[in-house]
Amino acid sequence: MSEPEFTPVALLRAFAERQQVSPTDADLEAVAAFLATVLARLPEIERALPAVTPPAGLYAS
Amino acid sequence: MSVATLAAQVRAGELTARAAVEQCLERIERLDPELNAFLDVRGDAALAEADALDREQPRGSLHGVPVAVKDVIDVAGERTTAASLILADNLAAHDAAVVERLRAAGAVVVGKLNTHEFALGAMTTSPHFGPSRNPWDTARICGGSSGGSGAAAAARLVPATLGTDTAGSIRIPACYCGVTGIRPSIGRVSNRGVVPVSFTLDTVGPLAPSAEDCAILLQSIAGHDPADATTADVPVPDYRVELEGGAGGIRIGVVRALVDRADPRIAAAVEAALERLAGSGAHVEEVEAPLLDEAGTILQLVMLPEAAEVHLPWLRTRLAEYGSDVRVRLLTGLLLPGTAAVTGQRARRWYCEQLRQVFDRYDLLAAPQMLVLPPRIGEDTVEVEGRQVLYRLSVIPTNSPWTLAGLPVASVPCGLVDGLPVGLALVGRRFGESTVLRTAHAYQQATDWHTRQPPVAA
Numbered sequence: 426m427s428e429p430e431f432t433p434v435a436l437l438r439a440f441a442e443r444q445q446v447s448p449t450d451a452d453l454e455a456v457a458a459f460l461a462t463v464l465a466r467l468p469e470i471e472r473a474l475p476a477v478t479p480p481a482g483l484y485a486s
Numbered sequence: 487m488s489v490a491t492l493a494a495q496v497r498a499g500e501l502t503a504r505a506a507v508e509q510c511l512e513r514i515e516r517l518d519p520e521l522n523a524f525l526d527v528r529g530d531a532a533l534a535e536a537d538a539l540d541r542e543q544p545r546g547s548l549h550g551v552p553v554a555v556k557d558v559i560d561v562a563g564e565r566t567t568a569a570s571l572i573l574a575d576n577l578a579a580h581d582a583a584v585v586e587r588l589r590a591a592g593a594v595v596v597g598k599l600n601t602h603e604f605a606l607g608a609m610t611t612s613p614h615f616g617p618s619r620n621p622w623d624t625a626r627i628c629g630g631s632s633g634g635s636g637a638a639a640a641a642r643l644v645p646a647t648l649g650t651d652t653a654g655s656i657r658i659p660a661c662y663c664g665v666t667g668i669r670p671s672i673g674r675v676s677n678r679g680v681v682p683v684s685f686t687l688d689t690v691g692p693l694a695p696s697a698e699d700c701a702i703l704l705q706s707i708a709g710h711d712p713a714d715a716t717t718a719d720v721p722v723p724d725y726r727v728e729l730e731g732g733a734g735g736i737r738i739g740v741v742r743a744l745v746d747r748a749d750p751r752i753a754a755a756v757e758a759a760l761e762r763l764a765g766s767g768a769h770v771e772e773v774e775a776p777l778l779d780e781a782g783t784i785l786q787l788v789m790l791p792e793a794a795e796v797h798l799p800w801l802r803t804r805l806a807e808y809g810s811d812v813r814v815r816l817l818t819g820l821l822l823p824g825t826a827a828v829t830g831q832r833a834r835r836w837y838c839e840q841l842r843q844v845f846d847r848y849d850l851l852a853a854p855q856m857l858v859l860p861p862r863i864g865e866d867t868v869e870v871e872g873r874q875v876l877y878r879l880s881v882i883p884t885n886s887p888w889t890l891a892g893l894p895v896a897s898v899p900c901g902l903v904d905g906l907p908v909g910l911a912l913v914g915r916r917f918g919e920s921t922v923l924r925t926a927h928a929y930q931q932a933t934d935w936h937t938r939q940p941p942v943a944a
Binding site: 437440441444445446447448452453455456459460463464466467469470471473474475478479480481482 | 686780783784786787788798801802805810813814815817818820821822823826828829831832833834835836838
Protein backbone atom coordinates (compact mmCIF):
# COMPACT_ATOMS: atom_id res chain seq x y z
CA MET A 426 0.00 0.00 0.00
CA SER A 427 1.49 3.36 -1.04
CA GLU A 428 1.79 6.41 1.17
CA PRO A 429 -0.89 9.08 0.56
CA GLU A 430 0.36 11.79 -1.78
CA PHE A 431 0.46 15.29 -0.32
CA THR A 432 0.25 17.91 -3.05
CA PRO A 433 1.08 21.51 -2.15
CA VAL A 434 -2.62 22.32 -2.38
CA ALA A 435 -3.55 19.47 -0.06
CA LEU A 436 -0.92 20.55 2.46
CA LEU A 437 -2.02 24.16 2.34
CA ARG A 438 -5.64 23.09 2.70
CA ALA A 439 -4.78 21.14 5.82
CA PHE A 440 -3.04 24.13 7.40
CA ALA A 441 -5.86 26.49 6.39
CA GLU A 442 -8.52 24.19 7.79
CA ARG A 443 -6.60 23.93 11.10
CA GLN A 444 -7.25 27.69 11.29
CA GLN A 445 -10.94 27.27 10.36
CA VAL A 446 -10.43 28.76 6.88
CA SER A 447 -11.73 26.88 3.81
CA PRO A 448 -10.24 28.16 0.53
CA THR A 449 -10.97 26.79 -2.92
CA ASP A 450 -8.42 24.76 -4.87
CA ALA A 451 -7.98 27.68 -7.28
CA ASP A 452 -7.14 30.00 -4.37
CA LEU A 453 -4.66 27.52 -2.96
CA GLU A 454 -2.95 27.00 -6.29
CA ALA A 455 -2.41 30.77 -6.51
CA VAL A 456 -1.20 30.83 -2.89
CA ALA A 457 1.22 27.98 -3.58
CA ALA A 458 2.72 29.93 -6.47
CA PHE A 459 2.96 33.12 -4.39
CA LEU A 460 4.56 31.28 -1.47
CA ALA A 461 7.00 29.54 -3.78
CA THR A 462 8.17 32.90 -5.10
CA VAL A 463 8.58 34.45 -1.66
CA LEU A 464 10.15 31.41 0.00
CA ALA A 465 12.59 30.88 -2.86
CA ARG A 466 14.24 34.16 -1.90
CA LEU A 467 14.35 33.41 1.80
CA PRO A 468 17.57 31.32 1.95
CA GLU A 469 19.57 34.17 0.45
CA ILE A 470 18.25 36.55 3.10
CA GLU A 471 18.85 34.00 5.88
CA ARG A 472 22.47 33.57 4.76
CA ALA A 473 23.16 37.29 4.69
CA LEU A 474 21.35 38.16 7.92
CA PRO A 475 23.75 38.60 10.86
CA ALA A 476 22.94 36.04 13.53
CA VAL A 477 22.71 38.59 16.33
CA THR A 478 19.95 40.64 14.66
CA PRO A 479 16.79 40.78 16.79
CA PRO A 480 13.38 41.41 15.21
CA ALA A 481 12.36 44.94 14.35
CA GLY A 482 10.14 46.72 16.85
CA LEU A 483 7.02 48.71 16.17
CA TYR A 484 8.98 51.47 14.48
CA ALA A 485 11.34 49.16 12.61
CA SER A 486 14.31 50.36 14.62
CA MET B 487 -7.51 76.83 -6.18
CA SER B 488 -4.80 75.81 -3.73
CA VAL B 489 -5.50 74.98 -0.12
CA ALA B 490 -3.58 78.04 1.02
CA THR B 491 -5.41 80.40 -1.34
CA LEU B 492 -8.83 78.99 -0.57
CA ALA B 493 -8.26 79.14 3.19
CA ALA B 494 -7.00 82.72 2.88
CA GLN B 495 -10.10 83.74 0.93
CA VAL B 496 -12.42 82.21 3.51
CA ARG B 497 -10.49 83.87 6.32
CA ALA B 498 -10.69 87.24 4.54
CA GLY B 499 -14.43 86.87 4.02
CA GLU B 500 -14.03 86.80 0.22
CA LEU B 501 -15.48 83.30 0.00
CA THR B 502 -17.80 81.41 2.32
CA ALA B 503 -17.23 77.84 3.37
CA ARG B 504 -20.64 77.06 1.85
CA ALA B 505 -19.57 78.46 -1.54
CA ALA B 506 -16.33 76.47 -1.40
CA VAL B 507 -18.23 73.27 -0.65
CA GLU B 508 -20.84 74.02 -3.32
CA GLN B 509 -18.13 74.43 -5.94
CA CYS B 510 -16.69 71.05 -5.03
CA LEU B 511 -20.08 69.35 -5.03
CA GLU B 512 -20.78 70.78 -8.49
CA ARG B 513 -17.49 69.45 -9.83
CA ILE B 514 -18.03 66.08 -8.21
CA GLU B 515 -21.51 65.83 -9.72
CA ARG B 516 -20.23 66.81 -13.15
CA LEU B 517 -16.95 64.89 -13.33
CA ASP B 518 -17.10 61.97 -10.94
CA PRO B 519 -19.49 59.77 -12.92
CA GLU B 520 -16.59 59.27 -15.34
CA LEU B 521 -13.82 59.05 -12.72
CA ASN B 522 -15.50 57.04 -9.93
CA ALA B 523 -13.21 58.64 -7.37
CA PHE B 524 -15.95 58.94 -4.75
CA LEU B 525 -17.79 56.10 -3.07
CA ASP B 526 -19.96 58.44 -0.98
CA VAL B 527 -20.61 62.18 -1.16
CA ARG B 528 -21.80 63.99 1.99
CA GLY B 529 -23.69 66.71 0.14
CA ASP B 530 -26.23 67.95 2.69
CA ALA B 531 -24.10 67.12 5.72
CA ALA B 532 -21.09 68.94 4.26
CA LEU B 533 -23.19 72.01 3.44
CA ALA B 534 -24.61 72.07 6.97
CA GLU B 535 -21.10 71.84 8.42
CA ALA B 536 -19.97 74.64 6.09
CA ASP B 537 -22.84 76.83 7.23
CA ALA B 538 -21.83 76.25 10.84
CA LEU B 539 -18.25 77.22 10.01
CA ASP B 540 -19.47 80.39 8.33
CA ARG B 541 -21.04 81.42 11.64
CA GLU B 542 -17.80 80.85 13.60
CA GLN B 543 -14.47 82.57 14.03
CA PRO B 544 -11.78 80.74 12.01
CA ARG B 545 -10.89 77.45 13.69
CA GLY B 546 -7.53 76.93 12.06
CA SER B 547 -5.48 76.67 8.89
CA LEU B 548 -8.16 74.73 6.99
CA HIS B 549 -11.19 76.80 7.94
CA GLY B 550 -13.77 76.27 5.21
CA VAL B 551 -11.54 74.07 3.05
CA PRO B 552 -13.36 71.07 1.52
CA VAL B 553 -11.43 67.80 1.68
CA ALA B 554 -12.22 64.15 1.05
CA VAL B 555 -10.80 61.04 2.69
CA LYS B 556 -10.09 57.52 1.52
CA ASP B 557 -12.84 55.13 2.44
CA VAL B 558 -10.78 53.27 5.00
CA ILE B 559 -10.88 56.34 7.27
CA ASP B 560 -13.86 56.66 9.61
CA VAL B 561 -16.17 59.66 9.44
CA ALA B 562 -18.81 59.50 12.18
CA GLY B 563 -22.22 58.54 10.87
CA GLU B 564 -20.93 57.55 7.42
CA ARG B 565 -20.14 54.09 6.16
CA THR B 566 -16.53 52.95 5.89
CA THR B 567 -16.54 50.28 3.21
CA ALA B 568 -12.86 49.91 2.31
CA ALA B 569 -14.35 49.23 -1.14
CA SER B 570 -15.33 45.79 0.12
CA LEU B 571 -18.54 43.81 0.32
CA ILE B 572 -17.62 42.74 3.82
CA LEU B 573 -17.81 46.31 5.15
CA ALA B 574 -20.43 47.57 2.69
CA ASP B 575 -22.84 48.49 5.49
CA ASN B 576 -20.26 49.38 8.14
CA LEU B 577 -21.35 52.65 9.75
CA ALA B 578 -18.63 54.47 11.67
CA ALA B 579 -19.57 55.49 15.19
CA HIS B 580 -16.70 57.96 15.60
CA ASP B 581 -14.39 60.09 13.52
CA ALA B 582 -10.91 58.74 12.89
CA ALA B 583 -8.20 60.73 14.67
CA VAL B 584 -7.18 62.38 11.39
CA VAL B 585 -10.77 63.44 10.72
CA GLU B 586 -11.04 64.88 14.25
CA ARG B 587 -7.92 66.90 13.52
CA LEU B 588 -9.08 68.03 10.08
CA ARG B 589 -12.34 69.24 11.60
CA ALA B 590 -10.49 70.98 14.43
CA ALA B 591 -8.55 72.89 11.77
CA GLY B 592 -11.82 73.87 10.08
CA ALA B 593 -11.93 71.47 7.13
CA VAL B 594 -15.19 70.12 5.73
CA VAL B 595 -15.18 66.45 4.73
CA VAL B 596 -17.27 66.25 1.56
CA GLY B 597 -16.97 62.54 0.91
CA LYS B 598 -15.27 59.14 0.97
CA LEU B 599 -12.90 58.05 -1.77
CA ASN B 600 -12.47 54.83 -3.71
CA THR B 601 -9.65 52.46 -2.86
CA HIS B 602 -8.30 49.07 -3.77
CA GLU B 603 -10.34 46.62 -1.72
CA PHE B 604 -9.15 46.85 1.91
CA ALA B 605 -6.22 48.99 0.66
CA LEU B 606 -4.54 45.72 -0.29
CA GLY B 607 -3.40 46.39 -3.84
CA ALA B 608 -2.00 49.06 -6.13
CA MET B 609 -4.71 49.40 -8.79
CA THR B 610 -8.00 50.69 -7.24
CA THR B 611 -10.10 48.35 -9.32
CA SER B 612 -12.55 47.09 -6.72
CA PRO B 613 -14.71 44.28 -8.11
CA HIS B 614 -17.49 45.57 -5.88
CA PHE B 615 -17.42 49.34 -6.45
CA GLY B 616 -15.70 49.57 -9.84
CA PRO B 617 -12.37 51.08 -10.83
CA SER B 618 -11.33 54.66 -10.28
CA ARG B 619 -10.30 56.07 -13.65
CA ASN B 620 -7.17 58.12 -14.22
CA PRO B 621 -8.14 61.72 -15.01
CA TRP B 622 -5.28 61.94 -17.54
CA ASP B 623 -6.57 58.94 -19.50
CA THR B 624 -9.75 57.38 -18.22
CA ALA B 625 -8.89 54.06 -19.84
CA ARG B 626 -6.01 53.70 -17.36
CA ILE B 627 -5.74 52.97 -13.66
CA CYS B 628 -5.08 55.63 -11.05
CA GLY B 629 -2.70 53.40 -9.15
CA GLY B 630 -3.52 52.55 -5.59
CA SER B 631 -4.54 51.77 -3.18
CA SER B 632 -5.53 55.44 -2.64
CA GLY B 633 -6.63 55.75 -6.27
CA GLY B 634 -9.76 57.77 -5.54
CA SER B 635 -7.66 60.18 -3.48
CA GLY B 636 -5.28 60.70 -6.40
CA ALA B 637 -8.03 61.10 -8.98
CA ALA B 638 -10.06 63.53 -6.88
CA ALA B 639 -7.06 65.74 -6.18
CA ALA B 640 -5.90 65.64 -9.81
CA ALA B 641 -9.32 66.54 -11.23
CA ARG B 642 -9.64 69.31 -8.62
CA LEU B 643 -12.85 67.76 -7.29
CA VAL B 644 -11.55 68.90 -3.91
CA PRO B 645 -8.43 70.92 -3.07
CA ALA B 646 -6.85 68.07 -1.11
CA THR B 647 -7.45 64.50 0.02
CA LEU B 648 -6.18 62.00 2.54
CA GLY B 649 -4.94 58.57 1.57
CA THR B 650 -3.19 55.77 3.39
CA ASP B 651 0.10 54.14 2.50
CA THR B 652 1.25 50.72 3.66
CA ALA B 653 3.47 49.77 0.73
CA GLY B 654 3.14 52.64 -1.76
CA SER B 655 -0.55 53.50 -1.66
CA ILE B 656 -0.19 57.30 -1.45
CA ARG B 657 2.87 57.62 -3.66
CA ILE B 658 1.67 55.44 -6.53
CA PRO B 659 -1.62 57.26 -7.19
CA ALA B 660 0.00 60.64 -6.54
CA CYS B 661 2.50 59.81 -9.28
CA TYR B 662 0.01 58.37 -11.75
CA CYS B 663 -2.51 61.18 -11.24
CA GLY B 664 0.05 64.00 -11.38
CA VAL B 665 -0.30 65.40 -7.87
CA THR B 666 2.01 65.65 -4.88
CA GLY B 667 1.60 63.07 -2.14
CA ILE B 668 3.55 62.37 1.00
CA ARG B 669 3.71 59.17 2.97
CA PRO B 670 4.75 60.33 6.45
CA SER B 671 7.13 58.45 8.71
CA ILE B 672 5.58 55.53 10.54
CA GLY B 673 4.38 56.94 13.85
CA ARG B 674 3.97 60.52 12.64
CA VAL B 675 0.19 60.38 12.10
CA SER B 676 -2.41 58.49 14.10
CA ASN B 677 -4.02 55.43 12.54
CA ARG B 678 -6.89 55.38 15.05
CA GLY B 679 -10.14 54.86 13.20
CA VAL B 680 -8.47 53.62 10.02
CA VAL B 681 -9.10 50.10 8.67
CA PRO B 682 -5.68 48.51 9.15
CA VAL B 683 -3.58 46.65 6.60
CA SER B 684 -0.43 46.12 8.64
CA PHE B 685 0.08 47.57 12.12
CA THR B 686 3.82 48.14 11.69
CA LEU B 687 3.67 49.66 8.20
CA ASP B 688 0.45 51.71 7.91
CA THR B 689 0.49 55.50 7.53
CA VAL B 690 -2.04 58.26 6.69
CA GLY B 691 -1.00 61.22 4.54
CA PRO B 692 -2.15 63.95 2.15
CA LEU B 693 -2.41 64.17 -1.64
CA ALA B 694 -2.83 67.58 -3.26
CA PRO B 695 -1.45 69.52 -6.21
CA SER B 696 1.52 71.06 -4.38
CA ALA B 697 3.98 70.35 -1.60
CA GLU B 698 2.70 73.49 0.12
CA ASP B 699 -0.84 72.08 0.16
CA CYS B 700 0.48 68.79 1.52
CA ALA B 701 2.44 70.63 4.22
CA ILE B 702 -0.71 72.40 5.40
CA LEU B 703 -2.67 69.14 5.51
CA LEU B 704 0.14 67.21 7.20
CA GLN B 705 0.51 69.94 9.82
CA SER B 706 -3.13 69.54 10.76
CA ILE B 707 -3.06 65.74 11.14
CA ALA B 708 0.45 65.02 12.49
CA GLY B 709 1.33 64.37 16.08
CA HIS B 710 1.13 61.96 18.96
CA ASP B 711 -2.23 60.37 19.75
CA PRO B 712 -2.34 58.88 23.25
CA ALA B 713 -5.12 56.59 22.07
CA ASP B 714 -2.96 55.06 19.30
CA ALA B 715 0.08 53.10 20.45
CA THR B 716 1.54 53.24 16.92
CA THR B 717 2.10 57.01 17.06
CA ALA B 718 5.39 58.39 18.28
CA ASP B 719 5.58 61.12 20.91
CA VAL B 720 7.98 63.40 19.04
CA PRO B 721 7.66 67.12 18.28
CA VAL B 722 6.01 68.18 15.02
CA PRO B 723 7.89 70.97 13.23
CA ASP B 724 6.14 73.89 11.55
CA TYR B 725 6.18 72.41 8.07
CA ARG B 726 4.91 75.53 6.36
CA VAL B 727 7.60 77.76 7.84
CA GLU B 728 10.28 75.23 7.00
CA LEU B 729 9.06 75.02 3.39
CA GLU B 730 10.82 78.26 2.65
CA GLY B 731 14.31 76.93 3.37
CA GLY B 732 15.03 76.18 -0.28
CA ALA B 733 17.08 73.33 -1.71
CA GLY B 734 20.46 74.99 -1.14
CA GLY B 735 22.87 72.66 0.62
CA ILE B 736 20.53 69.67 0.67
CA ARG B 737 22.56 66.51 0.00
CA ILE B 738 20.65 64.24 -2.37
CA GLY B 739 21.76 60.70 -3.17
CA VAL B 740 20.33 59.49 -6.46
CA VAL B 741 19.56 55.76 -6.50
CA ARG B 742 21.07 55.05 -9.89
CA ALA B 743 19.98 51.41 -9.95
CA LEU B 744 16.34 52.48 -9.90
CA VAL B 745 16.79 55.24 -12.47
CA ASP B 746 18.35 52.67 -14.80
CA ARG B 747 15.40 50.27 -14.41
CA ALA B 748 12.80 52.89 -15.29
CA ASP B 749 11.23 53.49 -18.69
CA PRO B 750 13.93 55.68 -20.33
CA ARG B 751 11.45 58.52 -20.80
CA ILE B 752 10.63 58.46 -17.09
CA ALA B 753 14.34 58.29 -16.25
CA ALA B 754 14.96 61.35 -18.42
CA ALA B 755 12.25 63.33 -16.61
CA VAL B 756 13.68 62.33 -13.23
CA GLU B 757 17.21 63.29 -14.26
CA ALA B 758 15.97 66.64 -15.53
CA ALA B 759 14.28 67.22 -12.17
CA LEU B 760 17.49 66.41 -10.34
CA GLU B 761 19.43 68.79 -12.56
CA ARG B 762 16.92 71.46 -11.66
CA LEU B 763 17.43 70.77 -7.96
CA ALA B 764 21.18 70.90 -8.45
CA GLY B 765 20.67 74.25 -10.15
CA SER B 766 18.83 75.38 -7.03
CA GLY B 767 21.85 74.59 -4.88
CA ALA B 768 21.29 70.96 -3.88
CA HIS B 769 24.33 68.67 -3.86
CA VAL B 770 23.28 65.79 -6.10
CA GLU B 771 25.35 62.64 -6.51
CA GLU B 772 24.76 58.98 -7.20
CA VAL B 773 24.48 56.49 -4.38
CA GLU B 774 24.19 52.74 -4.08
CA ALA B 775 21.23 51.91 -1.87
CA PRO B 776 21.51 48.63 0.05
CA LEU B 777 19.42 45.50 -0.45
CA LEU B 778 17.09 46.95 -3.09
CA ASP B 779 16.20 43.51 -4.41
CA GLU B 780 15.72 41.99 -0.97
CA ALA B 781 13.52 44.78 0.41
CA GLY B 782 10.44 43.65 -1.49
CA THR B 783 10.68 40.11 -0.17
CA ILE B 784 11.29 41.29 3.38
CA LEU B 785 8.28 43.58 3.12
CA GLN B 786 6.04 40.68 2.05
CA LEU B 787 7.29 38.59 4.98
CA VAL B 788 6.28 41.39 7.36
CA MET B 789 3.10 42.71 5.76
CA LEU B 790 1.23 39.61 4.65
CA PRO B 791 1.00 37.84 8.03
CA GLU B 792 0.06 41.10 9.75
CA ALA B 793 -2.73 41.67 7.21
CA ALA B 794 -3.93 38.07 7.49
CA GLU B 795 -4.09 38.38 11.27
CA VAL B 796 -6.30 41.47 10.95
CA HIS B 797 -8.62 39.66 8.53
CA LEU B 798 -8.68 36.24 10.18
CA PRO B 799 -12.28 36.46 11.46
CA TRP B 800 -13.53 37.30 7.96
CA LEU B 801 -11.26 34.74 6.31
CA ARG B 802 -13.09 32.19 8.44
CA THR B 803 -16.61 33.40 7.76
CA ARG B 804 -16.74 35.52 4.59
CA LEU B 805 -13.87 34.30 2.43
CA ALA B 806 -15.84 34.20 -0.82
CA GLU B 807 -16.73 37.89 -0.48
CA TYR B 808 -13.17 39.09 -1.11
CA GLY B 809 -11.98 39.91 -4.61
CA SER B 810 -9.71 37.13 -5.83
CA ASP B 811 -6.46 39.14 -5.73
CA VAL B 812 -6.99 40.29 -2.16
CA ARG B 813 -8.15 36.85 -1.06
CA VAL B 814 -4.96 35.26 -2.39
CA ARG B 815 -2.75 37.87 -0.68
CA LEU B 816 -4.48 37.30 2.65
CA LEU B 817 -4.37 33.52 2.34
CA THR B 818 -0.66 33.73 1.55
CA GLY B 819 -0.18 35.66 4.78
CA LEU B 820 -2.22 33.06 6.63
CA LEU B 821 -0.13 30.18 5.30
CA LEU B 822 3.35 31.73 5.38
CA PRO B 823 5.48 29.81 7.90
CA GLY B 824 5.84 31.57 11.23
CA THR B 825 9.60 31.26 11.05
CA ALA B 826 9.62 33.14 7.74
CA ALA B 827 7.63 35.96 9.34
CA VAL B 828 10.17 36.23 12.16
CA THR B 829 13.03 36.17 9.67
CA GLY B 830 11.25 39.04 7.92
CA GLN B 831 11.14 41.09 11.12
CA ARG B 832 14.82 40.40 11.82
CA ALA B 833 15.75 41.24 8.24
CA ARG B 834 13.76 44.43 8.52
CA ARG B 835 15.91 45.63 11.41
CA TRP B 836 19.06 44.65 9.49
CA TYR B 837 17.84 46.50 6.42
CA CYS B 838 17.01 49.66 8.44
CA GLU B 839 20.52 49.73 9.85
CA GLN B 840 22.05 49.40 6.38
CA LEU B 841 19.90 52.23 5.07
CA ARG B 842 20.59 54.41 8.11
CA GLN B 843 24.25 54.38 7.21
CA VAL B 844 23.39 55.81 3.79
CA PHE B 845 21.58 58.66 5.50
CA ASP B 846 24.75 59.50 7.41
CA ARG B 847 25.93 60.96 4.10
CA TYR B 848 22.69 62.27 2.58
CA ASP B 849 19.68 64.30 3.64
CA LEU B 850 17.48 62.74 0.98
CA LEU B 851 17.48 59.90 -1.48
CA ALA B 852 15.89 60.37 -4.90
CA ALA B 853 14.54 57.88 -7.41
CA PRO B 854 11.76 57.51 -9.94
CA GLN B 855 8.46 57.05 -8.11
CA MET B 856 7.33 54.48 -10.67
CA LEU B 857 9.28 52.51 -13.27
CA VAL B 858 6.44 52.44 -15.81
CA LEU B 859 3.40 54.41 -16.95
CA PRO B 860 0.00 53.38 -15.56
CA PRO B 861 -1.44 50.31 -17.30
CA ARG B 862 -4.85 50.27 -18.88
CA ILE B 863 -7.71 49.07 -16.69
CA GLY B 864 -7.89 45.31 -17.08
CA GLU B 865 -4.20 44.86 -17.93
CA ASP B 866 -2.10 43.27 -15.23
CA THR B 867 1.29 43.22 -16.92
CA VAL B 868 3.70 46.02 -17.85
CA GLU B 869 7.05 46.13 -19.63
CA VAL B 870 10.12 46.66 -17.43
CA GLU B 871 13.58 46.61 -19.03
CA GLY B 872 12.16 44.87 -22.10
CA ARG B 873 10.37 42.12 -20.16
CA GLN B 874 6.69 41.70 -19.42
CA VAL B 875 6.19 41.56 -15.66
CA LEU B 876 3.16 41.65 -13.41
CA TYR B 877 2.21 45.23 -12.63
CA ARG B 878 2.04 44.42 -8.93
CA LEU B 879 5.69 43.33 -9.05
CA SER B 880 6.74 46.45 -10.96
CA VAL B 881 5.75 48.68 -8.03
CA ILE B 882 7.97 46.88 -5.51
CA PRO B 883 11.49 48.19 -6.29
CA THR B 884 10.59 51.88 -5.99
CA ASN B 885 8.26 51.57 -3.03
CA SER B 886 9.20 48.69 -0.73
CA PRO B 887 12.69 49.85 0.30
CA TRP B 888 11.52 53.13 1.85
CA THR B 889 8.31 51.61 3.23
CA LEU B 890 10.21 48.91 5.05
CA ALA B 891 12.32 51.49 6.87
CA GLY B 892 9.30 53.60 7.81
CA LEU B 893 10.71 56.69 6.11
CA PRO B 894 8.83 59.72 4.78
CA VAL B 895 8.56 59.81 0.99
CA ALA B 896 6.98 62.34 -1.34
CA SER B 897 6.03 61.75 -4.95
CA VAL B 898 6.47 65.00 -6.84
CA PRO B 899 5.17 65.54 -10.41
CA CYS B 900 8.18 66.04 -12.70
CA GLY B 901 6.98 65.59 -16.27
CA LEU B 902 4.56 64.13 -18.76
CA VAL B 903 5.26 61.09 -20.93
CA ASP B 904 2.71 60.33 -23.65
CA GLY B 905 0.43 62.79 -21.88
CA LEU B 906 0.68 60.89 -18.58
CA PRO B 907 2.29 62.25 -15.40
CA VAL B 908 5.51 60.87 -13.97
CA GLY B 909 6.95 61.47 -10.53
CA LEU B 910 10.16 61.98 -8.60
CA ALA B 911 10.37 60.19 -5.24
CA LEU B 912 12.14 62.13 -2.47
CA VAL B 913 12.95 59.98 0.56
CA GLY B 914 13.84 61.53 3.90
CA ARG B 915 15.21 60.43 7.24
CA ARG B 916 12.74 59.18 9.82
CA PHE B 917 10.60 62.16 10.88
CA GLY B 918 12.38 64.22 8.21
CA GLU B 919 9.17 65.32 6.49
CA SER B 920 10.31 68.95 6.63
CA THR B 921 13.32 68.31 4.42
CA VAL B 922 11.25 66.28 1.97
CA LEU B 923 8.57 68.96 1.69
CA ARG B 924 11.07 71.83 1.60
CA THR B 925 12.93 70.25 -1.30
CA ALA B 926 9.72 69.41 -3.15
CA HIS B 927 8.55 72.99 -2.64
CA ALA B 928 11.83 74.39 -3.93
CA TYR B 929 11.46 72.25 -7.05
CA GLN B 930 7.88 73.40 -7.51
CA GLN B 931 8.90 77.05 -7.15
CA ALA B 932 11.18 76.51 -10.17
CA THR B 933 8.84 74.35 -12.30
CA ASP B 934 5.16 74.09 -13.16
CA TRP B 935 4.54 70.35 -13.47
CA HIS B 936 2.43 70.37 -10.30
CA THR B 937 0.12 73.02 -11.79
CA ARG B 938 -0.68 70.99 -14.92
CA GLN B 939 -4.22 69.69 -14.95
CA PRO B 940 -5.68 66.72 -16.78
CA PRO B 941 -7.97 67.58 -19.71
CA VAL B 942 -11.01 66.44 -17.76
CA ALA B 943 -10.34 69.05 -15.07
CA ALA B 944 -9.78 72.02 -17.35
